Structures are given as structure tokens and as C-alpha cells.
Amino acid sequence: MSTEVEKFRYDDDIVRKFVGATLLWGAVAMLVGVIIALQLALPAANLDLPYTTFGRLRPLHTNAAIFAFAGNAIFAAVYYSSQRLLKARMFNDKLSKAHFWGWQGIIVSAALTLPFGITQSREYAELEWPIDLAIAVVWVIFAINFFGTIAKRRERHIYVAIWFYIATIVTVAILHIFNNIWIPAGLTKSYSVYAGVQDAFMQWWYGHNAVAFFLTTPFLGLMYYYLPKAANRPVFSYRLSILHFWSLVFIYIWAGPHHLHYTALPEWASTLGMIFSVMLWMPSWGGMINGLLTLRGAWNKVARDPVLKFFVVGITFYGMSTFEGPLLSIKSVNSLSHYTDWTIAHVHSGALGWNGFMTFGLVYWLAPRIFQTKEIYSKKLAEVHFWLGTIGILFYIVAIYAAGVTQGLMWRAFDESGRLAYPNFVETVTEIIPMYWVRVVGGVMYLVGMLLAAYNVFMTWTKRPEKYDEPVIEAAPLGEDTGPEHAPEPELAKAGGMLPSAYKIAYFVEAKWHRIWERKVFKFTVMTTLAVITASLFEIIPTFLIKSNVPTIASVQPYKPLELYGRDIYIAEGCYNCHSQMIRPFRAETERYGEYSKPGEFVYDHPFQWGSRRIGPDLHRIGGKYSHMWHVRHMKNPREVVDLSIMPAYPHMFDDDIAYDVIQPRVDAMAMLGVPYGEAVNSAEDMARQQAEQIRQEILAEGGPDLKDKDIIALIAYLQRLGTDIFKTPPEGDGAQEPTAAVNH
Amino acid sequence: MGLSGIMGKAGLEIYAEAGLVIFLVVFAAVVWNTFRKGRKEELEEAGRIPLDDFVPVHERPGSQDDDEVTS
Numbered sequence: 001m002s003t004e005v006e007k008f009r010y011d012d013d014i015v016r017k018f019v020g021a022t023l024l025w026g027a028v029a030m031l032v033g034v035i036i037a038l039q040l041a042l043p044a045a046n047l048d049l050p051y052t053t054f055g056r057l058r059p060l061h062t063n064a065a066i067f068a069f070a071g072n073a074i075f076a077a078v079y080y081s082s083q084r085l086l087k088a089r090m091f092n093d094k095l096s097k098a099h100f101w102g103w104q105g106i107i108v109s110a111a112l113t114l115p116f117g118i119t120q121s122r123e124y125a126e127l128e129w130p131i132d133l134a135i136a137v138v139w140v141i142f143a144i145n146f147f148g149t150i151a152k153r154r155e156r157h158i159y160v161a162i163w164f165y166i167a168t169i170v171t172v173a174i175l176h177i178f179n180n181i182w183i184p185a186g187l188t189k190s191y192s193v194y195a196g197v198q199d200a201f202m203q204w205w206y207g208h209n210a211v212a213f214f215l216t217t218p219f220l221g222l223m224y225y226y227l228p229k230a231a232n233r234p235v236f237s238y239r240l241s242i243l244h245f246w247s248l249v250f251i252y253i254w255a256g257p258h259h260l261h262y263t264a265l266p267e268w269a270s271t272l273g274m275i276f277s278v279m280l281w282m283p284s285w286g287g288m289i290n291g292l293l294t295l296r297g298a299w300n301k302v303a304r305d306p307v308l309k310f311f312v313v314g315i316t317f318y319g320m321s322t323f324e325g326p327l328l329s330i331k332s333v334n335s336l337s338h339y340t341d342w343t344i345a346h347v348h349s350g351a352l353g354w355n356g357f358m359t360f361g362l363v364y365w366l367a368p369r370i371f372q373t374k375e376i377y378s379k380k381l382a383e384v385h386f387w388l389g390t391i392g393i394l395f396y397i398v399a400i401y402a403a404g405v406t407q408g409l410m411w412r413a414f415d416e417s418g419r420l421a422y423p424n425f426v427e428t429v430t431e432i433i434p435m436y437w438v439r440v441v442g443g444v445m446y447l448v449g450m451l452l453a454a455y456n457v458f459m460t461w462t463k464r465p466e467k468y469d470e471p472v473i474e475a476a477p478l479g480e481d482t483g484p485e486h487a488p489e490p491e492l493a494k495a496g497g498m499l500p501s502a503y504k505i506a507y508f509v510e511a512k513w514h515r516i517w518e519r520k521v522f523k524f525t526v527m528t529t530l531a532v533i534t535a536s537l538f539e540i541i542p543t544f545l546i547k548s549n550v551p552t553i554a555s556v557q558p559y560k561p562l563e564l565y566g567r568d569i570y571i572a573e574g575c576y577n578c579h580s581q582m583i584r585p586f587r588a589e590t591e592r593y594g595e596y597s598k599p600g601e602f603v604y605d606h607p608f609q610w611g612s613r614r615i616g617p618d619l620h621r622i623g624g625k626y627s628h629m630w631h632v633r634h635m636k637n638p639r640e641v642v643d644l645s646i647m648p649a650y651p652h653m654f655d656d657d658i659a660y661d662v663i664q665p666r667v668d669a670m671a672m673l674g675v676p677y678g679e680a681v682n683s684a685e686d687m688a689r690q691q692a693e694q695i696r697q698e699i700l701a702e703g704g705p706d707l708k709d710k711d712i713i714a715l716i717a718y719l720q721r722l723g724t725d726i727f728k729t730p731p732e733g734d735g736a737q738e739p740t741a742a743v744n745h
Numbered sequence: 746m747g748l749s750g751i752m753g754k755a756g757l758e759i760y761a762e763a764g765l766v767i768f769l770v771v772f773a774a775v776v777w778n779t780f781r782k783g784r785k786e787e788l789e790e791a792g793r794i795p796l797d798d799f800v801p802v803h804e805r806p807g808s809q810d811d812d813e814v815t816s
Binding site for chain 1: 768769771772775776779780784785788789791792793794795796
């Protein structure tokens with residue numbers, strides 16, 4: 001064993017930066033959250049400006065909450081704890097800084113694009129392709145810096161928190177790459193290479209695992225470091241934490257098939273997927289109990305320490321959300337909960353309760369240490385924050401659960417004569433408006449708490465010493481690893497009276513390789529990567545098989561060029577944040593919306609627009625339901641047509657001109673993806689102009705205004721086309737190569 | 746034929762299914778290895794790592810394998 005001692009210092013400057021960014025972006029994310037919550041209670045809060053409508057701000061809120069608030073918190077936690085757990089300064093200070101500034105640059109570019117309608121419309125992956133590339137670069141920088149630090153570590157055993165970080169870095173990279181395969185159609189526009197059902201599966205494979213590997217594993221990693229630190233005792237059972245880790249990595253991804261019932265997936269695999277989902281209850285609750293039991297005998301401390309209070313409530317919410325998740329994957333529950341606010345309540349108990357409170361605990365614990373003030377500026381304020389936050393969450397989720405269940409039940413209610421009890425969709429909206437107000441109150445409380453935290457940390461910072469003390473740490477470098485590296489020589493085994501093959505079996509069964517993983521980072525990472533990729537293939541391959549399983553419907557044709565452009569407006573405005581395009585085969589839905597949606601209807605939908613929440617009605621069969629004029633009046637001001645509507649007004653569509661010059665490149669991009677555009681590949685712009693003129697004339701004929709070449713014309717072209725193809729007779733012969741569907745009127 | 750067609754015809758499902766079985770076995774082995782008696786002390790020692798940030802450390806005795814062939 002080496003007795004030499006090396007001297008080094010930890011880099012806390014980078015931690016201070018990430019903590020500051022966490023608080024800044026947290027305030028922004030929650031402020032935008034409160035604004036959009038208010039918009040649902042009070043539509044005037046959309047301000048009739050294009051940049052501030054619900055559809056454009058909601059992605060800003062989710063991205064800011066996930067990637068800016070939680071993201072920066074994760075990085076702060078990782079940079080502080082990894083250096084200490086590995087007994088090494090970060091690999092390279094320049095990389096740390098590049099990571100920090102790069103990430104903030106990405107956040108700023110998100111804030112500068114989403115409100116302008118620059119979006120891919122894939123939930124939690126809305127950012128357009130140039131930003132996606134930047135994310136990939138910054139993530140690689142982070143990975144090099146992190147693995148570099150591990151490589152020069154001075155602690156042999158890699159503590160479980162680091163395992164969770166490794167899984168995060170590897171998996172997020174995989175998710176990001178596979179969910180962002182597109183063809184650019186200009187600098188701020190791209191089309192997903194996947195279409196319809198495939199695209200939906202890809203997107204929710206991403207969504208499912210992003211929750212696991214961005215909002216769960218890194219936070220568990222930080223729990224396993226900071227909770228013992230704050231409680232000043234080791235985790236209740238370290239072995240349980242190892243089990244927790246592997247069961248999440250193995251089981252979580254394998255549980256994915258619960259999204260894939262009724263697909264090309266073999267029946268046994270689908271069933272196994274469901275069993276795994278339910279099995280997830282065990283490790284998740286094991287993890288929660290492991291966390292809470294760490295505090296055994298220290299509960300008197302919890303009463304006095306806001307940091308521990310935040311952790312305890314955070315961990316409890318982890319337990320709640322991971323209980324509810326599998327519950328929601330049960331089909332009968334899902335048929336009620338899907339598209340309602342129940343899902344919104346679920347994600348907020350996770351985001352506000354688990355991610356938010358773990359972050360606040362982390363920040364309050366870190367602040368006096370990184371600013372070297374011994375104490376936080378005001379413990380009292382932190383207490384107030386704790387109670388404001390807790391009560392705020394309760395207001396929020398109780399009201400929104402109630403809203404979700406109420407609306408879900410109203411949608412499916414029939415009266416005695418067998419007709420829909422609430423045929424008018426807006427009735428089911430007005431019913432829950434009071435609960436939306438309660439949410440606003442809860443959200444404001446949570447936001448105020450957040451601002452208190454920012455103030456408290458800021459004041460702590462003002463009390464910092466003139467020059468930070470940078471204590472010198474001493475640790476011995478790692479000598480040669482003397483662990484069980486290779487399967488011992490067969491001779492040795494023979495000497496012990498064992499056949500070589502028997503020895504190999506014993507080697508495997510005794511899982512000596514696992515002890516090697518625990519210390520050999522490279523092997524460990526490779527194994528984690530393999531686990532993730534194999535499990536993912538298992539989920540993704542069936543989605544590729546679906547193409548052959550989706551029965552093609554001969555009458556379904558590509559969108560005409562103008563309709564495609566109109567569809568892009570629909571995407572840019574974020575209509576999918578409020579409207580689904582997926583009618584489920586339940587009588588309550590077919591009565592309300594019409595014929596249920598068939599997979600074959602979406603084969604040209606790059607990207608899919610199924611949506612996930614019905615704040616407004618489903619739009620899949622909106623084509624032909626109303627006159628052009630109805631849409632003209634409704635889009636200009638929904639409340640002029642439907643008294644109590646909470647939909648934003650879109651007056652700007654009546655000012656903005658159709659950008660005919662972008663239509664050809666977009667059609668070409670679609671054609672590259674295999675959409676049979678035929679003749680339109682050469683004459684998209686002309687075709688668009690013709691169709692626009694036709695609709696303009698029709699609106700005039702209905703006694704409407706002259707809307708020559710305005711965006712609204714393209715949007716109407718799209719809306720009137722939606723869901724109509726299956727009722728048409730298929731085109732004959734060569735015609736199948738051309739877009740033939742006509743505009744309905 | 747697009748990407749989906751190629752992937753669809755490549756007959757890759759079997760790999761995913763075999764993968765599932767392999768990983769299930771590996772997982773079981775990990776669980777067994779973690780919880781078998783011999784490792785309790787070593788792992789509980791590792792669980793204390795977060796608590797000594799600032800303590801100058803030498804290689805931890807527990808990080809050497811006491812039950813293994815050492816070189």
C-alpha cells in the first residue's frame with residue numbers, strides 16, 4: 001500500500017455557480033407556472049399576444065422546471081458530492097466552466113425560442129435542432145469531466161451516489177440522441193423521422209425514461225449523499241441502496257412495455273412489462289424506507305433542522321409518486337385519468353414534492369458550506385419556506401386531483417336516455433374553474449417560498465468571507481488494485497480440487513464480477529450502458545415493427561402543402577398542449593368526438609400530435625365539423641363564439657402573412673422522409689397559393705372578411721382536413737402517389 | 746424501404762428477449778452477492794464514505810479484499 005500523500009483542493013466555485021443558477025431559474029420556472037395556471041382560470045391573462053399564450057408558455061414552464069431548475073440543482077449536487085466521494089478535484093476546471101456556461105446558454109436559447117413558437121412539439125424535448133446539438137456537446141463535456149474525475153480518484157470504492165450519477169449521464173445521452181432524430185427544414189424547423197404511432201412510442205419511451213433518469217436517479221444519488229451528511233449518520237442500509245440502484249436500472253426500463261400493450265410485442269413480454277411495473281413498487285418503497293430509516297433515532301433533529309424537514313417531505317413524495325405511477329399504468333385507472341388533470345397532479349407531486357423539496361434541502365445545506373458562513377442567513381425564513389411550500393403543494397395537488405377526477409367523470413357520464421350528460425365540452429371546463437383558482441393560490445405560495453429561499457441564500461452569500469478558505473485535502477493515491485480482477489487461474493482452482501468449469505460457474509454465481517464493477521468504473525459504465533441499451537431495444541424494436549402492423553388505409557393521403565404549413569402553425573402555437581388528436585375506442589368518446597382514431601391515419605404525421613391533456617376537446621375529427629367562418633370567429637376570439645371558453649385568442653394569425661417561400665423546403669423535407677408527395681415536390685408553393693385562394697373565396701362567400709394570404713387561412717386548411725381521409729373513397733391508380741384529398745366545406 | 750422497414754425485417758426481437766433473460770439472471774446474481782453474509786461488513790464500511798469529506802484518508806482497510814487472493 002502506498003504511504004505517499006497527495007495534496008489537493010476541492011473546486012467549490014463551480015458549485016456556487018450552479019446553486020445560484022438553480023435559484024434564479026427556479027424562480028423563473030415557477031413564475032411562468034403561476035402565469036399559465038392563472039391563464040386557465042382567467043383567459044385574459046394570455047394578454048392576446050402571440051408570445052404569451054398558454055400553448056407557447058407551457059413548454060417554457062416545463063423545460064425551465066426540468067432542465068433549468070432541477071438540472072442546475074443536479075449539477076450543483078454532483079459537483080460538490082463527487083469531488084468529496086472520490087477524494088479528487090474535478091478533472092478539469094475549464095470543462096467545469098464550459099459545462100456551466102454552456103448549460104446556461106442552452107436555457108437562455110430555450111427562453112428565446114419557445115415563446116416565438118420555435119418548437120418540435122415533443123413534450124419535454126421541444127427545443128429545435130440547433131439547440132439539441134448544443135445539448136449534446138455540453139453533455140459530452142460534462143461526461144468527460146465527470147469520468148475524468150473518477151479516473152483520478154483516491155477512493156477505491158465507488159459510493160452508490162456516484163453509480164446513480166453514472167446511470168444518469170449514460171442514459172440521458174442515449175435518450176436525447178434517439179428521441180431527436182430529425183431532418184432540418186431550415187434553421188428553426190425540423191421534422192421527426194418517425195411518424196404517427198412510431199413517433200408517439202419514441203416520444204413516450206423518452207418521456208418515461210427521462211422521468212426515471214433525469215428526475216429520479218440523480219435525485220436518489222444526491223439523497224444517498226446529502227441525507228447522511230445532514231443527519232450525520234450513514235444511510236440505514238447501504239446494501240439496500242445497492243439493490244435500489246440495480247433494480248431501478250434493470251426494472252425501470254424493462255417496465256416500459258406497459259406503454260406497448262396491443263403492439264407487435266410478444267404477449268409474454270407485455271405481461272412481463274406489467275409485472276415489472278408493479279415490481280417497481282418494491283425498490284421505490286425500499287428506497288424511501290431506506291431514506292427515512294436513516295433518520296431513526298434522529299427525529300428530534302428533524303424538528304429543529306429545516307434541511308432535514310425538506311428531505312423528509314421530499315422523500316415521502318418520492319414514495320407517493322412512485323406508488324401512483326404504476327397505479328396510473330393500470331388500464332382501467334388510465335382510462336379515467338388519461339387526458340385529465342389527474343396526470344398534472346401526479347407530475348406536480350413528483351416535481352414540487354420530490355424534486356423541489358430535495359433541491360431546497362440541498363441548497364439550504366450547501367449554502368453555509370459553500371459560502372463559508374457556518375449558518376444559513378435565517379433559519380426562521382427557511383422554516384417559513386418549508387411550511388409555505390408544503391401547504392402550497394397540498395393546495396395545488398388536492399385541487400387538481402379533484403379537478404381531474406371531476407372532469408374525467410363528467411366526460412364519461414351518460415343520462416338515463418343514454419346520451420352524454422354533458423355534451424357541451426365547455427360545461428366540464430367551467431365546473432373545475434374554482435379548482436383552478438385554488439391551484440393558483442397554491443402555486444403562488446410555492447413561488448413565494450422559492451423567492452424566500454433565493455433571498456435567504458443571497459443574504460448568506462453577502463456574509464461570505466472576503467476570500468474563501470480553500471482547505472487542503474490530503475489523501476493517498478490509489479495503489480495497484482489488488483482486488484479480484486480475473487477469474488483465478490484454473491490451476492489454482494484445480495489445486496483446490498475444483499474443475500475449471502466449475503470454478504467459472506462459482507465465479508459467476510458468487511458474482512465476483514460485481515465487486516469488480518464496483519471498483520472498475522469503465523466496466524461498470526459499460527455494463528450500465530448495455531443494460532440500458534438492451535432494455536431500450538426491447539422497447540424500441542417493436543415500435544419499428546409497428547409500421548408493418550399498422551394497416552395502411554388507402555384513402556389516407558399526405559397533407560397538401562398549405563395544410564402542412566397550417567399544421568406547422570398548430571405546432572408552433574402549441575395547440576397540442578390543450579388539444580388531443582386521439583379518440584379512444586370508448587362510447588363516451590365516439591359519442592362526443594366521432595369515429596375513434598385508427599393507427600393508419602397517422603402515417604404522415606411527422607411529428608405526431610396526439611397530445612396528452614384535454615384542456616379543450618379532441619380535434620381529430622374537427623375537419624368539416626364547422627364552417628370556415630366559425631373558425632375565423634373562434635380563432636379571433638373564442639369567447640365570442642363559446643361564452644365561457646378558456647382558449648386563448650389568436651388575433652396575430654389575422655395579421656401575419658403566409659410565408660410561401662418556406663413551404664417548398666418543408667415539403668421536400670417531408671418527401672425525404674418518405675411521404676409520397678408526388679407532384680408537390682416541384683410545385684408546392686403554387687399548390688399552396690391555389691388552395692389559399694380557394695379558401696379565401698369560400699370565406700368571402702360565407703360573408704366573412706377578406707383574409708388574403710393570412711396565416712389563419714392555412715390553419716383553417718389544416719383543421720378542415722383533420723380526420724376526414726378515412727371517410728373518402730381511395731384514389732385510383734397513379735393517383736395514390738399524389739395528395740388528393742380536397743378541402744372540406 | 747425506410748429505416749423502419751429495415752429494422753422491422755432484421756429479426757432483432759430475439760436479441761431483446763434473450764437480453765431480458767440474461768439481465769434477469771444478472772440481476773438475481775447481483776442481489777444475491779450484495780446480501781450474502783460475507784459482504785456485510787465491507788459494504789457497511791463503504792456506506793460511511795460520505796461522512797468523511799475532510800478527513801485525510803489513506804486507502805481504506807475495507808477496500809482491500811480480505812477474502813481474496815492478493816498479489
